[in-house]
Amino acid sequence: DQQVKQNSPSLSVQEGRISILNCDYTNSMFDYFLWYKKYPAEGPTFLISISSIKDKNEDGRFTVFLNKSAKHLSLHIVPSQPGDSAVYFCAASDRNTGTASKLTFGTGTRLQVTL
């Protein structure tokens, strides 16, 4: 049962344009969402997060949007840079369980930013 889904395995965007990565979830108990970026041979690196009480969070070139009614979130990268080429994972957690919330991940989207 895939509770967090990233339906696009890959995405190619030109440098300077906007990259939009999408994520859907099914578990209505999830109330905290995160995006991680992963380069080959490295662990996932935290990018940005959003709580379910918000619908948008910005950090520099990265913005995450949350649509709770649709159980959908997206990560916007503007402008995209070649160094953004990586695999992006969406993760979700229910903060009401446990000491530190366990993360449920999607399968990832490979972003390639071309020159």
Next chain:
Amino acid sequence: DAGVTQSPTHLIKTRGQQVTLRCSPKSGHDTVSWYQQALGQGPQFIFQYYEEEERQRGNFPDRFSGHQYPNYSSELNVNALLLGDSALYLCASSLVGPGETQYFGPGTRLLVL
């Protein structure tokens, strides 16, 4: 400030053997979580340790066990290895508390032959 470190980086074992993977959390962190990432998949939660006790567990058999030491470092042990245990094993550390960001180490790549 050292981030999360894991050892070894790579490991090759044969079916039926046992393996121990190690993790040192980021300085100041007291909670360690372990994840398994199979090829082409996202990381899957194995278990989490805080105050030297297993606090949460994912859908993994008892062959997967762990330990946390007083200095917050942690071990993941896998007994009776199966071919399907071949994966990248990631350790993440955080402060205790819901919503605390988890920071990942580079992982240990395990190949079971």
